[in-house]
Amino acid sequence: MTDSANSKPRSAPRGLYPDIEPFDSGHMATEGKHRIYYEQSGNPAGLPVVVLHGGPGGGTSPNLRCYFNPDGYRIIMLDQRGCGKSTPHASQDISLDDNTTWHLVADIERLREKLGIDKWVVFGGSWGSTLSLAYALKHTDRVSALILRGIFLVRKSELDWFYQAGASHLFPDIWQKFIAPIPADERGDMLNAYVRRLNGADRALATRCALAWSGWEGDTLSIEGPSEAASKFSDPEFALAFARIESWYFKNGGFFETDNWVLENIRTLKDVPAWIVQGRYDVVTPMTTAWELHQAWPEAKFNLVKKAGHSSSDQGILEGLVAAADEALVALGT
Structure with missing residues (x-):
């Protein structure tokens, strides 16, 4: 992409920011056998954002860094248990007993503490939206904002x-x-x-x-x-x-207490700035769930993309996510 990185929102249409490489990466130990791969890119002094990938089991990809202004954001990504560069990999080790939503939430919080971050923006799509909401509901005081795409709540x-x-x-x-x-x-x-x-x-x-x-x-x-x-x-x-x-x-x-656990507790997040981007023709996580979340949480900005499906690379979804990240940077950046 040829867009220049700056701290102000860009006029539409927005494209991804340029490819960047991590300035730091490593593996974080857990309480058990799992070692969690993480990386940091962008500005070490920037607004922290943690990127939660989909699946579960999808792993991170380099293009996920490109939704964020690298001059303004400190971009943290991790591979959740069993996938990507985290070990052991679930293609070889089929034991999943210590791989649940709440193990992942604990990993995210452990990583925040390890990196010395007080609060961060939490960004996630599809399963990443589920995990973002679960983390935010458990650690609300550590979330400065939420950016969500393709809402999924693991309901029957x-x-x-x-x-x-x-x-x-x-x-x-x-x-x-x-x-x-x-x-x-x-x-x-x-x-x-x-x-x-x-x-x-x-x-x-x-x-x-x-x-x-x-x-x-x-x-x-x-x-x-x-x-x-x-x-x-x-x-x-x-x-x-x-x-x-x-x-x-x-x-x-999803290891939730009830089938509707997230919506039952969503008012906890009423004061957290949030952006929701949803494709009308999303087949994987259809709009019904995003709409119910919007109704229960009207404070969150809701961007319904008329000509898009589930993929974050569908043009309208891509533009909506980059715009939300730009807006969050203006609202929260220093």
């Missing part, structure tokens, strides 16, 4: 829509590939049918199922359709970790 209705019946009516051709590894007599409960195979002893079958699981999500991300799917979804190592971790979290309802 959302999981049924994407993995049982709903999105399948919009993408029947892609759905056919998703159900192919599962015998017809088990297709009434696709989530648990996948969980059994992804965590079974037959690695070849687990890999086949992981690629089908990942392909279903990858091919439905963008309003442009399957041709825009990221190549990582067809990588067996990525797919195994991604599918195992996602299905584990989804089987357990």
Whole structure:
């Protein structure tokens, strides 16, 4: 991109900021076997922002740094347990007992303390929006603002829509590939049918199922359709970790106390500045959830992007996220 970095909002259309490299990276120990990869980029003296990737199990990617003005932001990213550069990787170690939402929330807080940050902006899309909200609800006094995209709350209705019946009516051709590894007599409960195979002893079958699981999500991300799917979804190592971790979290309802836990507690965040960016034609995390969050939390700025799906690279979503980050920098930056 040719946009020059500055501390003022840019006029639309906004593109990503230029590629940058981390000035710091490493692994953080946890209370158990996991070691969490993290990195910092941008301005070491800038406004701290922690970027929470999707999935769960999706891992970070370099382009996530580019939503932020590198002159104004101190950009912190981490790979959540079991994926990316964190160890052990879930493609090899299938034990997920110490991998829950609340383990991840504890990791985020541990990283904040390690880096000596008092408060930070929390940025997350899809599962990253779930984790951002969970962290903010537990550590509200450590959150200076929230920037959220593709709202997902791991409710049964959302999981049924994407993995049982709903999105399948919009993408029947892609759905056919998703159900192919599962015998017809088990297709009434696709989530648990996948969980059994992804965590079974037959690695070849687990890999086949992981690629089908990942392909279903990858091919439905963008309003442009399957041709825009990221190549990582067809990588067996990525797919195994991604599918195992996602299905584990989804089987357990995100490890929330109730199906509607986030919305039941959302008023805790009424005074936290927040931006929500949602594609109207998001098939993966449909607009119903974002709308319910907006109704329960009207203080948050709500940007409904009319011609966009789930992907953060759909142009309207991209522009909305960069604009929100620019606005937050003006509002909170020093």
